[in-house]
Amino acid sequence: MKMAKKCSVFMLCAAVSLSLTACGPKESSSAKSSSKGSELVVWEDKEKSIGIKDAVAAFEKEHDVKVKVVEKPYAKQIEDLRMDGPAGTGPDVLTMPGDQIGTAVTEGLLKELHVKKDVQSLYTDASIQSQMVDRKLYGLPKAVETTVLFYNKDLISEKELPKTLEEWYDYSKKTADGSKFGFLALFDQIYYAESVMSGYGGYIFGKAKDGSYNPSDIGINNDGAVKGAALIQKFYKDGLFPAGIIGEQGINVLESLFTEGKAAAIISGPWNVEAFSKAGINYGITKLPKLENGKNMSSFIGVKSYNVSAFSKNAELAQELAVFLANEKNSKTRYEETKEVPAVKSLANDPAIMKSEAARAVTEQSRFSEPTPNIPEMNEIWTPADSALQTVATGKADPKQALDQAAETAKGQIKAKHSGK
Secondary structure (H helix, E strand, C coil), X not given: CCCCCCCCCCCCCCCCCHXXXXXXXXXXXXXXXXXXXXXXXXXXXXXXXXXXXXXXHHHHHHHCCEEEEEECCHHHHHHHHHHHHHXXXXXXXXXXXXXXXXXXXXXXXXXXXXXXXXXXXXXXXXXXXXXXECCEECCEEEEEECCEEEEECCCCCXXXXXXXXXXXXXXXXXXXXXXXXXXXXXXXXXXXHHHHHHHHCCEEEEECCCCCEEEEEXXXXXXXXHHHHHHHHHHHHCCCCCHHHCCCCHHHHHHHHXXXXXXXXEEECHHHXXXXXXXXXXXXXXXXXXXXXXXXXXXXXXXXXXXXXXXXXXXXXXXXXXXXXXXXXXXXXXXXXXXXXXXXXXXXXXXXXXXXXXXXXXXXXXXXXXXXXXXXXXXXXXXXXXXXXXHHHCCCCCHHHHHHHHHHHHHHHHHHHHCCC
C-alpha cells in the first residue's frame, strides 16, 4: 500500500563514505560472543523481504546468529505488536510508518535507539525527524514516499503540462465532459488537500522553538487553509471532479479513470507505478504543480523505518541489525529489489536510482514536502478534517464553516484523549 494517510526526504546529496555507512555502532568482543547462537525475528513489509535477503545472510554470518524474517503489512505491524510483544511472540525488529512513531512510543512499544550522530547524519533531515520523539531516536529510515503527478502521455504531452494548479483548473474546464476528465485528486482527504492548503499558509500543527509539534496550535482553519479549501471546492462545484471521487471509494474511482484513459492526470504515489505499468498506460511522472502564489504544492513525506521492539530480549543486537539493514549499501540493494526510494542522502543522485522517473519525481517533490506529524494527537486530525473536506466537496458547507468545525472537534478530542500526558 501507499504511505498515504494514517500509514506515508529525500534531498540534497551529501558525501558520506560507503565504509562508514556499512558499519553500525562498534561492539565489544564480549558483545559479539554473547550474541552467538541467538535468534532475531524481523517483521518486514509484504513482498519486500527480497530486499534484505542478502543483508540478513551477511549479518547472520558475521554475528553467528539466526535471523527469521516474517512478512506482515507494515501499517498494521504495531497492532500485532500490542498483542504479540507482551506474549513473547513478537519481533525484535519491525517496520512501520513514521506517523505511527509517536503513538507507539507513548504506548511503550518501541525501544529508544542509541546510535552515533554520524549514523543519524546518513539520512535526510525529514526522514530522521520522523523517527524522533522528544529529541530521542526510535528508528532508522529505510524508504520514503511522497505524492506526485501521474499524467497520460497519450492525452497530454510533457510540454503541454500546466505549470500551476490554477492552470490545471483551466485545462480541466476545457476537457472535462462528465465521462472524461483533465486533472483529478482526492482533495476530500486532508492527506492530499494539505498540499494546497499549506501552500497558502495552512498547517496541521504549529511548532515550538525546538522544532517539536505544538498540538495546541492547529492551523487547518486559518486564513491560508480556508483559501486553499476554496480553490479545491471550485474543482467539485464546476463539475471537474466526478461525484464518485468523494468518500471511501474515491481512490478506486480515481485510479480506474486513469487506467482506463479517462483522466489526463492524477495525484497519486509511487505505490501505483507497477499497477499503472501493468495496465499498459503510457504515463509520465513529475512533481506536483505550483500554486498561483508561486509556491510549489507541498505533500506529506511518508517514511518507512526499522524499529526495535520494547519487548526484544536481544535489544542491543536488534539495534545493530536495524543499523545494518538501513545502511547505505543495504539501502541501495533494497531499492534495486523493491524500487522503494531510500532515505540515505548520499544516494540522492545515484545513477541506479535516478534512472527511475518515479524516484526522480519523489526526490524533487520531497524538496517541497514535510513529514506527516508523528505525535499521537495527529490521530485526532484525520477524521474531522476529512469530514470537513467532504462537506466542502459536496457543497454542503463553505470552507471556513467546515474547517472551523473540524478544528474545534480536533481540539476537543485532543483535550479529552491527550491532556493527561
